[in-house]
Amino acid sequence: MSTAARPRLLLIDGHSMAFRAFFALPDTMVTSTGEVTNAVYGFTSMLTNLLRDEQPTHLAVAFDAGRQTFRTERYPEYKGTRSPTPEAFRGQVPLIREVLAALQVPSIDREGIEADDILATLAGQAEAAGMDVLICSGDRDSLQLVTEHVTVLYPIRGVSELARMTPDAVAAKYGVPPERYPDLAALVGETSDNLPGVPGVGPGVAAKWINQYGDLDALLEQQDSVTGKRGEALREHAAQVRLNRELNALLRDVELAYAPDDLALRGFDRDALFRVADALQFGPLRERLIAVDPAVQDEEPVARASVSVTVDVLGADGPGPWLVARRGDRLGLVVEGRAHPADGDAWSLAVADPSGAAIVVDLTDLDPRADEALAAWLGDADAPKVLHGAKAAWHELSARGYTLRGVVFDTELAAYLCYPDQRGYDLGELVERLLQRDLVPADDAAQGTLDLALDDTGENDRSATRAAAVTELAEVLVGETGDRGATGLLRDVEIPLSDVLARMERRGIAADVPYLTELEGQFGDQVAREAQEAYDAIGREVNLGSPKQLQEVLFDQLAMPKTKKIKTGYTTDAAALADLFAKTEHPFLAHLLAHRDVIRLRQTVEGLLKSVAADGRIHTTFQQTIAATGRLSSTDPNLQNIPIRTEEGRRIRRAFVVGEGYEQLLTADYSQIEMRIMAHLSGDAGLVEAFRSGEDLHRYVGSRVFEVDPADVTPAMRSKVKAMSYGLAYGLSAFGLSQQLGIEVSEASGLMQDYFTRFGGVREYLAGVVEEARASGYTATILGRRRYLPDLTSDNRQRREMAERMALNAPIQGSAADLIKVAMLGVDREIERRGLASRLLLQVHDELVLEVAAGERDEVEAVVREQMGAAADLTVPLDVSVGVGRSWHEAGH
DNA sequence: GGCACGACGTA
DNA sequence: CGTACGTCGTGCCA
Numbered sequence: 001m002s003t004a005a006r007p008r009l010l011l012i013d014g015h016s017m018a019f020r021a022f023f024a025l026p027d028t029m030v031t032s033t034g035e036v037t038n039a040v041y042g043f044t045s046m047l048t049n050l051l052r053d054e055q056p057t058h059l060a061v062a063f064d065a066g067r068q069t070f071r072t073e074r075y076p077e078y079k080g081t082r083s084p085t086p087e088a089f090r091g092q093v094p095l096i097r098e099v100l101a102a103l104q105v106p107s108i109d110r111e112g113i114e115a116d117d118i119l120a121t122l123a124g125q126a127e128a129a130g131m132d133v134l135i136c137s138g139d140r141d142s143l144q145l146v147t148e149h150v151t152v153l154y155p156i157r158g159v160s161e162l163a164r165m166t167p168d169a170v171a172a173k174y175g176v177p178p179e180r181y182p183d184l185a186a187l188v189g190e191t192s193d194n195l196p197g198v199p200g201v202g203p204g205v206a207a208k209w210i211n212q213y214g215d216l217d218a219l220l221e222q223q224d225s226v227t228g229k230r231g232e233a234l235r236e237h238a239a240q241v242r243l244n245r246e247l248n249a250l251l252r253d254v255e256l257a258y259a260p261d262d263l264a265l266r267g268f269d270r271d272a273l274f275r276v277a278d279a280l281q282f283g284p285l286r287e288r289l290i291a292v293d294p295a296v297q298d299e300e301p302v303a304r305a306s307v308s309v310t311v312d313v314l315g316a317d318g319p320g321p322w323l324v325a326r327r328g329d330r331l332g333l334v335v336e337g338r339a340h341p342a343d344g345d346a347w348s349l350a351v352a353d354p355s356g357a358a359i360v361v362d363l364t365d366l367d368p369r370a371d372e373a374l375a376a377w378l379g380d381a382d383a384p385k386v387l388h389g390a391k392a393a394w395h396e397l398s399a400r401g402y403t404l405r406g407v408v409f410d411t412e413l414a415a416y417l418c419y420p421d422q423r424g425y426d427l428g429e430l431v432e433r434l435l436q437r438d439l440v441p442a443d444d445a446a447q448g449t450l451d452l453a454l455d456d457t458g459e460n461d462r463s464a465t466r467a468a469a470v471t472e473l474a475e476v477l478v479g480e481t482g483d484r485g486a487t488g489l490l491r492d493v494e495i496p497l498s499d500v501l502a503r504m505e506r507r508g509i510a511a512d513v514p515y516l517t518e519l520e521g522q523f524g525d526q527v528a529r530e531a532q533e534a535y536d537a538i539g540r541e542v543n544l545g546s547p548k549q550l551q552e553v554l555f556d557q558l559a560m561p562k563t564k565k566i567k568t569g570y571t572t573d574a575a576a577l578a579d580l581f582a583k584t585e586h587p588f589l590a591h592l593l594a595h596r597d598v599i600r601l602r603q604t605v606e607g608l609l610k611s612v613a614a615d616g617r618i619h620t621t622f623q624q625t626i627a628a629t630g631r632l633s634s635t636d637p638n639l640q641n642i643p644i645r646t647e648e649g650r651r652i653r654r655a656f657v658v659g660e661g662y663e664q665l666l667t668a669d670y671s672q673i674e675m676r677i678m679a680h681l682s683g684d685a686g687l688v689e690a691f692r693s694g695e696d697l698h699r700y701v702g703s704r705v706f707e708v709d710p711a712d713v714t715p716a717m718r719s720k721v722k723a724m725s726y727g728l729a730y731g732l733s734a735f736g737l738s739q740q741l742g743i744e745v746s747e748a749s750g751l752m753q754d755y756f757t758r759f760g761g762v763r764e765y766l767a768g769v770v771e772e773a774r775a776s777g778y779t780a781t782i783l784g785r786r787r788y789l790p791d792l793t794s795d796n797r798q799r800r801e802m803a804e805r806m807a808l809n810a811p812i813q814g815s816a817a818d819l820i821k822v823a824m825l826g827v828d829r830e831i832e833r834r835g836l837a838s839r840l841l842l843q844v845h846d847e848l849v850l851e852v853a854a855g856e857r858d859e860v861e862a863v864v865r866e867q868m869g870a871a872a873d874l875t876v877p878l879d880v881s882v883g884v885g886r887s888w889h890e891a892g893h
Numbered sequence: 894g895g896c897a898c899g900a901c902g903t904a
Numbered sequence: 905c906g907t908a909c910g911t912c913g914t915g916c917c918a
Contacts, residue, residue, distance in 0.1 A: 545900095546913080547899055571899080574900080599913095627908055634909085640904075641909080641910065644903075728906095740906085
């Protein structure tokens with residue numbers, strides 16, 4: 001038994017915290033009706049965090065009321081230097097009080113009294129009543145209230161970071177205990193309150209005096225004993241100091257309508273909360289608030305149960321009868337094995353029905369009848385299955401000769417669509433989060449049916465439990481997916497695509513191993529040569545792959561000018577080295593850069609050689625749940641970053657060749673897909689016309705921006721608008737553009753202005769994307785794929801601006817990902833329908849690589865052009881360029 | 894063996 | 905002070 005925890009009273013200075021929020025968040029945060037909401041949003045967000053982190057039992061928010069206070073009566077200039085409250089702020093205070101009313105939190109004010117005096121009074125009463133008190137205020141005068149049981153939370157930056165001011169923290173920061181802080185403040189003065197201090201006396205001197213004399217009264221009594229210029233200044237300003245002290249003392253005996261006991265949290269008024277949160281378009285903040293509703297927090301946490309399952313023991317007939325008895329049921333399937341596209345295996349599988357009954361089948365020791373029944377079920381497109389990561393299971397089963405069909409739901413893909421920014425989608429973690437259950441098999445004692453016939457390693461129980469968990473999880477995720485408008489995207493795109501990807505991975509792409517080996521040798525020779533010449537240039541050997549050692553060489557030994565600062569010193573990246581070379585022409589730099597290039601190429605070749613499978617082909621794995629924008633990624637090896645920009649790099653592409661039994665490789669890529677999507681989404685007339693005209697895009701844009709004839713657009717103009725156009729989709733700044741083009745920031749900024757003058761629809765679109773996302777909490781692609789960006793309302797500028805750039809980019813990059821996924825499904829389906837032998841091998845974001853069977857080239861090209869071109873109906877045409885050849889390099893264009 | 898970091902390849 | 909990824913080596917930790 002634990003003793004009852006002390007009650008915790010949270011007191012907030014409403015005005016000062018709302019004011020902080022107002023300046024921390026952009027005043028472009030408005031509802032669709034134009035109401036500015038940054039202060040109310042920031043304040044509510046801060047309050048939400050406090051409820052979550054501090055778990056107060058009692059709460060009140062105090063507001064200033066009335067212009068006249070005892071302080072202005074005593075000293076008319078009090079707070080006299082403050083500029084008038086911004087109009088946009090003033091209107092938000094009543095909104096904050098509305099929110100508080102919905103949360104059933106008292107807003108306390110009293111005519112002629114400042115919020116801090118209310119807080120001081122309540123804090124004193126609460127402490128006397130045995131409560132712990134937290135005071136959240138941006139007014140430093142509140143520091144005088146700090147005691148063993150009273151802590152001030154003082155905003156450091158914005159309203160998201162609060163400093164915990166305990167007695168020790170106050171003493172550490174100011175050099176005096178909390179009760180002496182107003183003495184110190186009286187000496188130093190407070191600009192924001194228009195209280196001048198003693199000239200030449202800062203916090204350090206003030207603290208020294210206070211500690212020396214004991215307190216301010218004693219100091220003033222003995223002011224004549226203070227020597228020097230500062231002593232004179234003190235004597236001259238003694239009256240002001242006394243006045244300061246009088247004014248900065250907080251009232252502790254204000255008569256209030258509430259006593260601390262009346263401030264107990266009662267739980268939110270959900271109806272009122274929904275109304276106000278919707279009216280203010282709080283978006284995701286509403287859910288965050290609900291998650292901290294004290295009415296819910298108070299409920300006893302239920303001991304978390306495990307996912308339960310009953311393992312049915314199979315008879316001599318194997319799994320057939322069990323599966324047949326459940327025909328038409330959605331069954332959870334978990335395969336135990338090794339998921340590898342070229343070297344997979346499966347050793348057992350578990351199937352669970354919706355009631356929690358399961359079977360486990362040992363695949364390594366299966367009699368023919370059982371095998372036949374299992375194969376029939378697995379390959380039956382009409383036998384609905386639910387998996388967590390069907391593609392991996394596909395590889396495992398494929399290795400044992402099974403075909404997997406009838407996947408109607410994939411909990412991993414569903415979780416990805418619902419929470420695309422998550423790092424991983426581990427089954428156990430999802431079960432914990434979404435089912436509030438644990439993924440451990442129930443104790444053997446509790447489950448009599450478990451420990452029968454099957455082997456007793458516990459493996460089977462775990463498998464069966466996972467299968468049951470997948471079944472249960474699917475039920476929750478069906479709802480979550482629907483809530484996010486992702487049902488169609490999951491069912492019609494991601495799930496069928498995982499099957500297409502599985503087959504692409506299984507096929508792999510043929511590699512010319514002798515050629516790769518030759519390349520490895522050549523690059524290796526060059527590595528050695530460049531390294532030796534680099535060593536000769538500086539007269540010693542260093543590890544050229546160690547930025548740390550390079551920094552020593554460049555900045556110590558060679559005393560070169562410092563480059564851009566990074567965590568570990570100064571950067572040695574390629575751009576910086578090129579810059580240094582331009583300045584110093586030191587041969588070491590040239591050899592170092594050449595070494596970097598060639599060692600990288602050698603590494604790439606080595607990696608590829610290592611990943612050639614027994615069939616002479618390279619089998620990548622396409623990750624379908626990694627990129628938050630909806631793109632695929634490629635691993636083991638990554639075939640989406642094979643060099644193409646340099647001639648040396650392109651040599652590597654010659655190693656990817658057409659395989660035995662096929663005639664050619666075909667590559668097809670979308671040209672300027674992202675810009676076309678931008679034209680479509682923005683509806684900018686100029687940009688749409690640019691694509692419809694068939695003119696070279698950058699030439700067209702250049703002619704508009706620079707006001708010249710398209711024929712007169714110089715290469716320099718073209719490259720500037722090209723960088724500009726692409727940068728837009730990333731949230732490029734004038735500074736970034738100037739860096740990339742090596743021009744002045746002013747020129748870059750002028751370029752951007754000219755661009756937006758000509759293509760105003762683009763600017764409107766980009767601004768609109770961010771504002772909409774801020775209000776709704778997410779961005780969406782053409783197919784409705786969402787990306788949630790809670791940081792759009794962060795008061796941390798860096799995080800917020802990062803989120804804004806993500807919001808600009810996600811609909812564009814993500815829509816492009818949508819389109820090529822749809823195109824892949826179309827190409828695959830059409831190839832199958834026409835009975836062609838050609839096949840998809842790779843996807844590189846805007847490019848598809850296919851292996852073309854003899855005689856099929858023209859038809860395959862037509863299919864690919866048709867399917868890629870028809871992936872979406874945009875206001876601009878989707879242009880596809882196609883190339884063929886014996887190698888990836890030859891097929892490129 | 895695992896981690897963070899710098900560097901750099903692709904779209 | 906430009907989005908989205910994956911991989912490699914170094915240097916440092918346990």
